[in-house]
Amino acid sequence: MTKIVILALDGEAIPLKEMKVTATQQFQEKDQSGQTSSTARAEQGIKAKELRISGVIPFSKPEILRRVFELGTATTSDGKMKVYRVANMTAQAIGFREATFSGQIDAPQLDGKMAWLVTFTLREFISVPEKKQARSDGKISSKVQGQAGGANATDGADESQKLSWFERNVLKPTDEALGKVVGGGNASA
Known part of the structure; x- marks a missing residue:
């Protein structure tokens, strides 16, 4: 039986069980109303898209957890975080192609199971808004x-x-x- 790959980074499958991939994008704005009841807001730009990934790794497969942490801490020869090509249905649907790990990787033990619940975030690298801003600049x-x-x-x-x-x-x-x-x-x- 062949496995369906739900997420791959640079072609390497990330074999998490019960994987959930959530796409998010933040629209930064600042309240301009002061002490009034106005709804005025100042737009501060569209931020990069993010994919929040969560899934289960059984205790019998610690090498998978180790590999996730290795991918998260990988750097290039000049010390910058490694940029990964992302293969995932949700990522493809929103035009999310390249990413770096962002925030943190969590791996608490699941209650009542011999497994870790792993969560991490991938942040889009050179997002479409960044490209547009670069062109306008x-x-x-x-x-x-x-x-x-x-x-x-x-x-x-x-x-x-x-x-x-x-x-x-x-x-x-x-x-x-x-x-x-x-x-x-x-x-x-």
């Missing part, structure tokens, strides 16, 4: 302007390497087409 548009101004062609190559296939082949052409429509038919204006 001019990080990407400055490269395009620099290339048009006579800079060498490697700037454009760098930009295409940073964009995913979907961004390069779907979103960018759509954005350019909308720019022509919204901009009055002249994209260079």
Whole structure:
């Protein structure tokens, strides 16, 4: 009988029993009403999506618990937290592709069972709102302007390497087409 993989990080299955995956996204805002009854709020941005994962690991499989902790504490050669490609139905449904471990990993003993209830959170790495903000801050548009101004062609190559296939082949052409429509038919204006 084949097992159905519910969650995989960089292609490695995370074999938790009774796994639950919960997607969350926070919309940061600040109350602007002071002491009045106003409902005014100041938007402070859309935060990265998160996946909260919980599941059971039997005491007879301590190597699984050890591996979860190893994945959570893994770092790159320059000391930054490792970024994982996430394979999960919920993640796929919300466009959640890459993540780092966030917060903490909990593994208390389950009452009445010889098992741990493991919970951890994966936070989206370079979320869509971050990409949008980077574009609006001019990080990407400055490269395009620099290339048009006579800079060498490697700037454009760098930009295409940073964009995913979907961004390069779907979103960018759509954005350019909308720019022509919204901009009055002249994209260079």
